[in-house]
Amino acid sequence: MMSEFNLQETIELLSRTPAALDALLRGLPENWTHRNEGDDSWTVFEVIGHLIHGERTDWMPRARRILESGNTRPFDAFDRGGHQQEIRGKSLEKLLDEFSNARTENLVALREMKLTPADLEKPGLHPALGAVTMSQLLATWAAHDLTHVHQISRIMAHQYREVVGPWSAYLGVMHCNGHSS
Amino acid sequence: MMSEFNLQETIELLSRTPAALDALLRGLPENWTHRNEGDDSWTVFEVIGHLIHGERTDWMPRARRILESGNTRPFDAFDRGGHQQEIRGKSLEKLLDEFSNARTENLVALREMKLTPADLEKPGLHPALGAVTMSQLLATWAAHDLTHVHQISRIMAHQYREVVGPWSAYLGVMHCNGHSS
Numbered sequence: 309m310m311s312e313f314n315l316q317e318t319i320e321l322l323s324r325t326p327a328a329l330d331a332l333l334r335g336l337p338e339n340w341t342h343r344n345e346g347d348d349s350w351t352v353f354e355v356i357g358h359l360i361h362g363e364r365t366d367w368m369p370r371a372r373r374i375l376e377s378g379n380t381r382p383f384d385a386f387d388r389g390g391h392q393q394e395i396r397g398k399s400l401e402k403l404l405d406e407f408s409n410a411r412t413e414n415l416v417a418l419r420e421m422k423l424t425p426a427d428l429e430k431p432g433l434h435p436a437l438g439a440v441t442m443s444q445l446l447a448t449w450a451a452h453d454l455t456h457v458h459q460i461s462r463i464m465a466h467q468y469r470e471v472v473g474p475w476s477a478y479l480g481v482m483h484c485n486g487h488s489s
Numbered sequence: 490m491m492s493e494f495n496l497q498e499t500i501e502l503l504s505r506t507p508a509a510l511d512a513l514l515r516g517l518p519e520n521w522t523h524r525n526e527g528d529d530s531w532t533v534f535e536v537i538g539h540l541i542h543g544e545r546t547d548w549m550p551r552a553r554r555i556l557e558s559g560n561t562r563p564f565d566a567f568d569r570g571g572h573q574q575e576i577r578g579k580s581l582e583k584l585l586d587e588f589s590n591a592r593t594e595n596l597v598a599l600r601e602m603k604l605t606p607a608d609l610e611k612p613g614l615h616p617a618l619g620a621v622t623m624s625q626l627l628a629t630w631a632a633h634d635l636t637h638v639h640q641i642s643r644i645m646a647h648q649y650r651e652v653v654g655p656w657s658a659y660l661g662v663m664h665c666n667g668h669s670s
Contacts, residue, residue, distance in 0.1 A: 309524070309647055309648045309649070309650050309651055310520055310524075310648050310649065310651065310652060311651055311652070312652070313652045314518075314520070316518075317518045317520055317521065320516075320517055320518055320521075321517065321521060321645070324512060324513050324514075324517065325513070327512040327513075328509050328510075328512040328513035329509075330512070331505060331508040331509040331511070331512045332505050332506070332508075332509035332638075333505075335501075336501055336502065336505065337495075337497075337498045337501055339491055339495070339498055340498065340501075340502060343490070343491075434655070434656075437655040437656065437658070437659075438655070439655075440654055440655060440656070441654065443652065444652065444653055444654035444655070444656060445656075447649050447652040447653045447654075447656075448653045448654075448656040448659075448660070450649065451646050451649045451653050451656070451660050451662070451663070452660065454642045454643075454645050454646040454649075454660075454662050455642070455646065455660045455661050455662040455663075457513075457638065457641075457642040458639055458642040458643060458646070458661065458662040458665065459661065459662075460638075461635045461636070461638040461639040461642065462635075462639060464502070464635050465632050465635040465636065465639070466490055467490045467491050468490070468491065468628050468631065468632045468635075469490050470490055470491065470492055471491060471492070471493070471494040471624065471625065471628040472625055472628045472629045472632050473621055473622065473625035473628075473629075474615070474618040474619070474620075474621060474625070475615075475618065475621070475625060475626075475628075475629040475632070477618070478618075478629075479629070479632050479633065479635075479636045480636050480639065480640065481632070481635050481636040481639040481640075482632070482636075484639065484665055
């Protein structure tokens, strides 16, 4: 694994996620995108709403908080139910467009910050986790994309748990127990 | 989850995976694509080689075996090390092209089979799992894509395990223990 944070390599990943999810999901039948893993788990559609909500309220607002206030003022708490307001009355295709546009705007703003190595070490205060740094925040932004790609693949695979028959034994994704919410 | 196999919805997913992986991975720095999860685990680069090897030797040859021989002749065993011959001397970009081309050719061939509902119930014989059906084989083809999307997201997230700092506690993908190979 990497022991040093690399801003450019983080942006490389962040810039690709919307197009990857678009290619995977746009036009896909709702049996794949609008079913969940049971109980109150999320559908793929809801996950995209959550990613949009993160673009609007989580990553860049927190980066700005670090630059403006360091660790003297904690981040605002992130609303894990905030996707509900993002998805209401919308199609998946609309959400994919919104995620792509919000991400593009955020990466423009991130580049305009012209973060220095010293900026990347600046401290922030997470309301639950405590002391964090700018580089940890930005690395988490990228890893958060990956955790939801992970979740999306698992939600979709769950829909085929029965129809694959005995092959479910060989399909690791069907043995993933939902640690990735 | 879905209790009945739907051929068209399976093809819809199968047709999207190469473009999704292309959008996620093409041009990405090798720190993301050529590092593994330790020991003899696979890199993202190797996973794409494995997907190509499946296109060439697994899914459609097995579908043809079912149509030709039913359960009177078992499938040839799949070589889980077969990706080595697919990746030697190649770039990730070349592999992404090969995966896309092989998938496109296979889906043309699948459509040309014009499988009937009766064909989908036809029995096959897996060398280890025993009795399977055509529909289970085709459902597994799609779910196998998803298990490797799941794995790819996990391999990539592993590279950031250290640099996300305390946020690793919140990132489900970093708690996935590799059931998805």
